[in-house]
Amino acid sequence: MENFDQVISRIGTNSIKWDEIKTMYHEEDLLPLWIADMDFKAPTDVLQAFENLVQQGILGYSGPSSTLFQAIIDWQAVHHEWQIEQEDILFFTGVLAGMTTALQALSEPGDSILIFDPVYPPFASIVENNQRRLIRSSLIENETFSFDFTDLEHKIKTENVKILLLCNPHNPGGRVWSKQELHQLGKLCQKYQVIVFSDEIHQDLVFAPHQLTTFANAGDNFADFSLTFTSMTKTFNLAGIKNSFLVIKNPELRQKVATKQQKNFQQEINVFGYTGMEAAYRFGESWRKELLTYLQQNIQLAIDFFHAELPKITIMSPEGTYLLWLDFSAYDLTDEQLEQKMIHEAKVVLNSGLSYGPSGSQHMRLNVACPKATLLTGLKRIKKVFAN
Numbered sequence: 001m002e003n004f005d006q007v008i009s010r011i012g013t014n015s016i017k018w019d020e021i022k023t024m025y026h027e028e029d030l031l032p033l034w035i036a037d038m039d040f041k042a043p044t045d046v047l048q049a050f051e052n053l054v055q056q057g058i059l060g061y062s063g064p065s066s067t068l069f070q071a072i073i074d075w076q077a078v079h080h081e082w083q084i085e086q087e088d089i090l091f092f093t094g095v096l097a098g099m100t101t102a103l104q105a106l107s108e109p110g111d112s113i114l115i116f117d118p119v120y121p122p123f124a125s126i127v128e129n130n131q132r133r134l135i136r137s138s139l140i141e142n143e144t145f146s147f148d149f150t151d152l153e154h155k156i157k158t159e160n161v162k163i164l165l166l167c168n169p170h171n172p173g174g175r176v177w178s179k180q181e182l183h184q185l186g187k188l189c190q191k192y193q194v195i196v197f198s199d200e201i202h203q204d205l206v207f208a209p210h211q212l213t214t215f216a217n218a219g220d221n222f223a224d225f226s227l228t229f230t231s232m233t234k235t236f237n238l239a240g241i242k243n244s245f246l247v248i249k250n251p252e253l254r255q256k257v258a259t260k261q262q263k264n265f266q267q268e269i270n271v272f273g274y275t276g277m278e279a280a281y282r283f284g285e286s287w288r289k290e291l292l293t294y295l296q297q298n299i300q301l302a303i304d305f306f307h308a309e310l311p312k313i314t315i316m317s318p319e320g321t322y323l324l325w326l327d328f329s330a331y332d333l334t335d336e337q338l339e340q341k342m343i344h345e346a347k348v349v350l351n352s353g354l355s356y357g358p359s360g361s362q363h364m365r366l367n368v369a370c371p372k373a374t375l376l377t378g379l380k381r382i383k384k385v386f387a388n
């Protein structure tokens with residue numbers, strides 16, 4: 001049995017979550033429940049694989065082994081009923097690095113790129129930093145998120161959208177898009193010849209009975225016009241090894257992206273990335289199952305706490321991920337007031353909702369991937385300030 005209750009100090013490790021916040025906010029004693037990594041030790045088998053590498057002692061240039069390719073292919077087949085081939089796979093030093101390169105390869109400055117609102121903030125930055133036109137389609141927010149297909153079609157048509165960035169499971173809020181929704185989305189994209197970039201980095205953090213459908217699998221020929229970005233770094237808490245892979249079935253699109261990748265000299269990956277990825281996929285499944293159980297308990301704990309103690313805060317129950325979406329609009333605070341109150345009075349760091357797009361105003365994102373004791377401390381601090 002894994003001990004996810006163990007509190008391990010990350011202070012002084014240069015972690016962005018625990019160390020960088022102090023300089024960001026000039027506050028001591030902040031409890032960070034923000035950026036998406038977990039306060040849990042990675043699976044022992046993965047740590048052992050790193051140790052074996054270090055013991056051997058030579059960390060020269062390395063490439064992906066045939067056994068790594070097989071581990072990826074097997075994992076996707078078993079967990080996502082998705083058949084991929086070795087030649088479909090490109091490695092990158094992270095999903096965002098891969099997305100940026102693919103965006104540069106498959107669009108031109110000035111092209112319209114559509115993202116949903118709210119969504120993981122770097123989606124907007126990637127588009128704007130590369131001088132593409134950012135088009136947002138707001139998600140409908142009720143108890144959970146859903147696509148606004150009328151708005152979506154209108155924007156795709158009138159703005160001449162070239163690429164759509166999809167996040168599945170969705171960050172924030174943890175919506176796992178159903179096969180029907182993805183099918184409808186894909187049909188629209190097919191009709192207007194929009195390429196879909198599907199970020200599925202949270203693909204293995206999904207709670208039963210929900211099931212992830214890979215976008216490329218959601219309809220006939222969807223693989224022809226889509227790219228799938230994923231990694232095991234979120235699932236196994238290895239974000240710092242910066243490693244991901246991109247699956248492109250369409251040879252023409254793949255060639256364009258691979259050429260751009262080589263032009264940018266991005267084709268070589270950290271040896272710890274390859275090693276960690278293979279060990280995680282080969283040996284990590286029992287750890288992952290225990291993790292999902294623990295995360296579900298933490299999610300329930302947070303939901304129950306907010307219902308009982310802070311009913312003015314509405315919480316979206318996630319179908320996947322450990323990233324809860326909280327609605328503070330009943331407090332009638334500006335986004336700045338909300339953030340100030342959370343940081344300087346409650347001394348808890350959550351992600352500001354506004355950074356996810358205009359629809360994120362008066363919301364915050366809470367990361368529950370930490371020992372229960374840590375989570376409870378955070379919730380109690382929030383209660384002290386927001387209960388009145």
Ligand SMILES: Cc1ncc(COP(=O)(O)O)c(C=O)c1O
Pocket residue numbers: 036093094095096097120167171199201202231233239242243244
């Ligand atoms: C949806 C999503 N995509 C991408 C990333 C970042 O991935 P990487 O570190 O591989 O670039 C994150 C990290 O939080 C994420 O939530």
